[in-house]
Amino acid sequence: MTAPIIGTIAEKGAPILDVAGLRVAYRDKSVQRTVVHDIDFEVRAGEVVALVGESGSGKSSTAQALIGLLPEGGLLQQGTIRLNGQDIAGWPQKRLDGIRGSIISLVPQDPGNSLNPVRTIGEQVAEILTVHGRAFGAAARVQAIELLERVGLSQPQLRARQYPHELSGGMRQRVLIAIAMALKPSLIIADEPTSALDVTVQRHILDLIDDLRREYGTAVLLVTHDLGVAADRSDRLIVLQHGRIQEQGRTADILANPQSNYTRRLLADAPSLNARPKASPAHPVASVAPADDIVVVDRLVQDFDAGGSGSFRAVDDVSFRVRRGSTHAIVGESGSGKTTTIRIVSAFQKPTSGRVLIDGLDLSSLRGETLRLLRKKIQLVYQNPYGSLDPRQTITGIVEEPLLNFERLSRRERLAKVAATLDKVRLPADILQRRPHALSGGQRQRVAIARALVLDPQILVLDEAVSALDVTVQAQILALLDELQRELGLTYLFVSHDLAVVRQIADTVSVLNAGQLVETGRVEDVFSNPSSPYTRELIDAVPGKKFPRATEPSLISAG
Known part of the structure; x- marks a missing residue:
C-alpha cells in the first residue's frame, strides 16, 4: 500500500484515520468479553487527538486494535478502521507489517x-x-x-x-x-509516551513530538490518563469509560463545559488542572505545639562506593525540619536523592555523616531493641500497591503481620485491631479473607496504608504512594490521607515527582537536585516565588497550565 500525499488529504478534508463502530473483545476459554463498544472518531492531518480515561476504560485496547497489535486473546469483533481512506480492519499481520512504521507508527509506553x-x-x-x-x-x-x-x-x-x-x-x-x-508516517499513536518520565523530561518529549508533528504534518493519537497533558497538547479530546465514549469534541470546549458526569469528575480530580493548595484544618490537632519538630534532618551526607572510580555522593549536605502533624514533601527528578534520604530517615541505612532526629531521638545513637521499637513510630507506604502486597496472604494476614512482629497480643486482640484499622481506611470487613488480586488498585493502596497504621505510628513515609493510581482513585486516597492526618495527628513525609499533587497535600517542601537541597520552605511560598532556577523549571513543566480550572464544590461532587 502506498501512502497518499498528506497535504492532498488535508486539502480534500478527508481524515487520516476514520474509525467507525469499533468493537474489541478478549477471549477467555470459550467466553468473549467485550471491552470496547462501538466507538467512532476521526483524526485529521497535523491534529492531536487525545484518548483519555482511567485504567480499564479501553484506551490501550483501542490503540492496539488500530495498529493490529492486540495481545493474545484480543479480538477485533467488528468495525472499520480507515487509514488514508483504506479500511485496514481485519488485514493479516503480514499485510499490516507493510504499513507499520511507514504509514502508522506506535510510540509505546515503556521504553525499557x-x-x-x-x-x-x-x-x-x-x-x-x-x-x-x-x-x-x-x-x-x-x-x-x-x-x-x-x-x-x-x-x-x-x-x-x-x-x-x-x-x-x-x-x-x-x-x-x-x-x-x-x-x-501519516499517523503516530503515542500510548502513554511519558507516564514513566520525570516532569521536565516529559515536557521535552512532548515538545519533540509537537515539533516533529508540525514539521511533517503527522497526525497524533495521544493515549493518556494525564488530563493535564491532554489539556495542554491536544486539539480534540475523546473521553472513554468502560469502553464507551462519554463525549468528544474540541479540547477547549470540553474543559470549559464538560457534558458528562464522568468527564466532570475526571477534571475535578486532576491535580494539574486544579491548582488548589492544601486547606488549613478547621480543627487543628491539639497536641501540636509551636516549633514542635518531630523530624530533624541535619547536614545529611550519603556516599556510595563506585568501584574503581572512587565514591558517588547521592545526598550532599541536606537539612530540613518537619513539624508534628504536618506534611513535608520531598520532590525532585530521578537521581535527585529522594529515595536515599527517606531510607536514612526511616533508619534503613546509616548516613556517611550528618544526623537524623525522630521525636528527639538521634538515630545514630540507637541500637538493637531500641532501634527496632523506633520503627513502630515511622512506617512506609510504597508506590505500587500491585507489588507491595504479598499475593499469597489474605488481607487479614497482610495487615496483621506487623502486629506479630512488634506486639504481644492474643489472636482475638490482633483480629480486632486489624478490623478497626481497616475501618479507619474505609474498607469493609468482608474483604478480610480476600487476597490482593481480588481488590482494585485503590483498595490495595488502602490495605497498604492500613498495614502501616496498625502499629499506631506517628510518622508515615509515603514513597510515590499515589503515582501508580488513576486520577479519581488518586483523589480518593489523598482525601483519605487528609482525613487520617486530621483524626490521628499523623505526620507525613511525602515523596513525589508530581508537583501538582504536592501543592494539594503538603504544608512544606524540600526540592532536591543531584543530591543537593536547592530550596525548602512553605509550599505556597516555594510555588509562588521559587528562588532556584531548577525549582522554576520543575514548576513550569507541570502540565495543565494552558487550561487552569476553578474548582467548585458542585464540580467535585458531580457524578
Whole structure:
C-alpha cells in the first residue's frame, strides 16, 4: 500500500484515520468479553487527538486494535478502521507489517521493554529503514545517526553504539520516537509516551513530538490518563469509560463545559488542572505545639562506593525540619536523592555523616531493641500497591503481620485491631479473607496504608504512594490521607515527582537536585516565588497550565 500525499488529504478534508463502530473483545476459554463498544472518531492531518480515561476504560485496547497489535486473546469483533481512506480492519499481520512504521507508527509506553537489550541503538533505528527498503548498510547507519540527532540526543554517534541499558529513560523514549518518525508516517499513536518520565523530561518529549508533528504534518493519537497533558497538547479530546465514549469534541470546549458526569469528575480530580493548595484544618490537632519538630534532618551526607572510580555522593549536605502533624514533601527528578534520604530517615541505612532526629531521638545513637521499637513510630507506604502486597496472604494476614512482629497480643486482640484499622481506611470487613488480586488498585493502596497504621505510628513515609493510581482513585486516597492526618495527628513525609499533587497535600517542601537541597520552605511560598532556577523549571513543566480550572464544590461532587 502506498501512502497518499498528506497535504492532498488535508486539502480534500478527508481524515487520516476514520474509525467507525469499533468493537474489541478478549477471549477467555470459550467466553468473549467485550471491552470496547462501538466507538467512532476521526483524526485529521497535523491534529492531536487525545484518548483519555482511567485504567480499564479501553484506551490501550483501542490503540492496539488500530495498529493490529492486540495481545493474545484480543479480538477485533467488528468495525472499520480507515487509514488514508483504506479500511485496514481485519488485514493479516503480514499485510499490516507493510504499513507499520511507514504509514502508522506506535510510540509505546515503556521504553525499557520496547527496545532489544542485546542490540545497539543504531542497529535498532537502522532496522526500520532496512525493513521498509529505504536504506541499507552504511547508508542506513548514517541515517540512523541523523535521526538520533534530530530527536535531540546528545552525541548521537556515541548513542548509536550504546545499548538500551546505557541510556536514561528519557533518552530511550527519544530513540522510540526516532524509530516512529523515521519514515515520516501519516499517523503516530503515542500510548502513554511519558507516564514513566520525570516532569521536565516529559515536557521535552512532548515538545519533540509537537515539533516533529508540525514539521511533517503527522497526525497524533495521544493515549493518556494525564488530563493535564491532554489539556495542554491536544486539539480534540475523546473521553472513554468502560469502553464507551462519554463525549468528544474540541479540547477547549470540553474543559470549559464538560457534558458528562464522568468527564466532570475526571477534571475535578486532576491535580494539574486544579491548582488548589492544601486547606488549613478547621480543627487543628491539639497536641501540636509551636516549633514542635518531630523530624530533624541535619547536614545529611550519603556516599556510595563506585568501584574503581572512587565514591558517588547521592545526598550532599541536606537539612530540613518537619513539624508534628504536618506534611513535608520531598520532590525532585530521578537521581535527585529522594529515595536515599527517606531510607536514612526511616533508619534503613546509616548516613556517611550528618544526623537524623525522630521525636528527639538521634538515630545514630540507637541500637538493637531500641532501634527496632523506633520503627513502630515511622512506617512506609510504597508506590505500587500491585507489588507491595504479598499475593499469597489474605488481607487479614497482610495487615496483621506487623502486629506479630512488634506486639504481644492474643489472636482475638490482633483480629480486632486489624478490623478497626481497616475501618479507619474505609474498607469493609468482608474483604478480610480476600487476597490482593481480588481488590482494585485503590483498595490495595488502602490495605497498604492500613498495614502501616496498625502499629499506631506517628510518622508515615509515603514513597510515590499515589503515582501508580488513576486520577479519581488518586483523589480518593489523598482525601483519605487528609482525613487520617486530621483524626490521628499523623505526620507525613511525602515523596513525589508530581508537583501538582504536592501543592494539594503538603504544608512544606524540600526540592532536591543531584543530591543537593536547592530550596525548602512553605509550599505556597516555594510555588509562588521559587528562588532556584531548577525549582522554576520543575514548576513550569507541570502540565495543565494552558487550561487552569476553578474548582467548585458542585464540580467535585458531580457524578
